[in-house]
Amino acid sequence: MKxxxxxxxxIQELAPFYDAYEAESFFYLILEDKFRLRQIDLALNHELTFTDKDFVxxxxxxxxxxxxxxxxxxxGKTSFYGLDFEVNENVLIPRPETEELVEWIINDNAALDKTKKLKILDIGTGSGCIAVSLAKNLPNSDVYAIDVSKKALETAKxxxxxxxVEITFMFKNILDLEILKYDYDIIxxxxxxxxxxxxxxxxxxVLDYEPHLALFVKDNDALIFYKKIAGLAKKNLLPNGQxxxxxxxxxxxxxxxxxxxxxxENIDLRKDIYDNYRMISCKVSKKQ
Structure with missing residues (x-):
């Protein structure tokens, strides 16, 4: 078969599960990953065929x-902020909204005095997409990353x-910490x-295949991680830390x-590309 x-x-067989555009995008992702063929290759040569082994x-x-x-x-992979990342059942698949958060941090800090070395902490790093992207795009920085899952950390490493990029990874349950080991410019x-x-x-x-540990919180304590991390930030953010x-x-x-x-201070709530309030930033004027 051609x-x-x-x-x-x-595309027809996937119609009950995905719209035609998404199904077609899957086909071309597979075509490029497994056969090193691009959409343009198929457009230029309608006679290309698969072998029996290919069909299997x-x-x-x-x-x-x-x-x-x-x-x-x-x-076994995805693209995030122009970089390739390994993904598996132990980590969430990075989303476009998270790319926007990374973009925000980079834009806020790219023009800073290059003689100052930023110290950055990513809490709940998962695949490492945030930490790796920041380390790649803010090269004058020391990046640290924490996760509660050893398997996620193996993927992030x-x-x-x-x-x-060089990142210091730490296996920690953030909810168990009373203070962080280091002070940071950015958390x-x-x-x-x-x-x-x-x-x-x-x-x-998402519900059946991505790790629930990284997704869900109880209805009656939805901000549990934010309260804890914000409390640690008060103790461990350097003056004017973000x-x-x-x-x-x-x-x-x-x-x-x-x-x-x-x-x-300077609390800034922002919408993502889908017009949802999806990210927020703030600062501390001095270390608590």
């Missing part, structure tokens, strides 16, 4: 996609190596923030109130 014909069949591989991937296993897990976190009551809004490919969070889109007001009550 590749062009199989492409049509592939493609059909296997197709069946897993029908179970709504994320394409990123099937390929590989991503740091593959992207040629950033994308902690668990999805409430149990919001599970019905979560797509099957705190950045990715947040639950429904809890922007609550997050603003929390940071105001804790006497943070």
């Amino acid at each position: 590749i062009k014909q199989y492409r049509t069949q592939f 591989l493609l059909d296997s991937i197709l069946e897993q996609l029908k179970k709504e296993i994320p394409i990123q897990y099937l390929l 590989r991503n740091a190596i593959n992207n040629k 950033v976190s994308n902690p668990p923030y999805v409430r149990e009551l919001e599970k019905e809004e979560i797509k099957k490919n 705190l950045y969070f990715e947040i639950n889109q429904y809890l922007g007001k609550e997050m603003t109130n929390l940071l105001e009550e804790m006497n943070f």
Whole structure:
């Protein structure tokens, strides 16, 4: 069968699970990853064909996609802020909204005095996408990263190596800490923030396959990680230090109130590309 014909069949079989645009994007991701063929190659040569061995591989991937296993897990990688990252069932798949948070931090700090070395901490690093991207784009910085999952840290370490950056990784449960080991110029976190009551809004490919440890919090204590991290930031941020969070889109007001009550300054709540309140930053004028 010609590749062009199989492409049509592939999209049709995924129709009950994904829209045609998404199914087509999956096909071309697989085509490039497994066969080193690009969309333009297929457009220029309609006669390209698959071997029987190729069909076995493609059909296997197709069946897993029908179970709504994320394409990123099937390929074992994804792209984030222009970098390649390994992903697996132990880490969340990085989202475009998180890229916006990284962009915000870089824009705020890229023009700083290059003689000053920034000390940055990423709490709940997962795949390491935030820490690695900051280390790559703010080269005059020492980046540290914490996670409660040893397997996630193993993945993050590989991503740091593959992207040629140095990061100090620490295996810690942030909820158990009373003070951090070092002081920092920047603390950033994308902690668990999805409430149990919001599970019905979560797509099957996320709910069934991505790690719940990194996703969910109890309905009656949805800001548990933010309270803890903000409290640590008060103790461990250097003068004029910055705190950045990715947040639950429904809890922007609550997050603003929390940071105001804790006497943070320059609180800035922002929307993402989807017009949701998804990130917030603040500062401390002096170390507490």
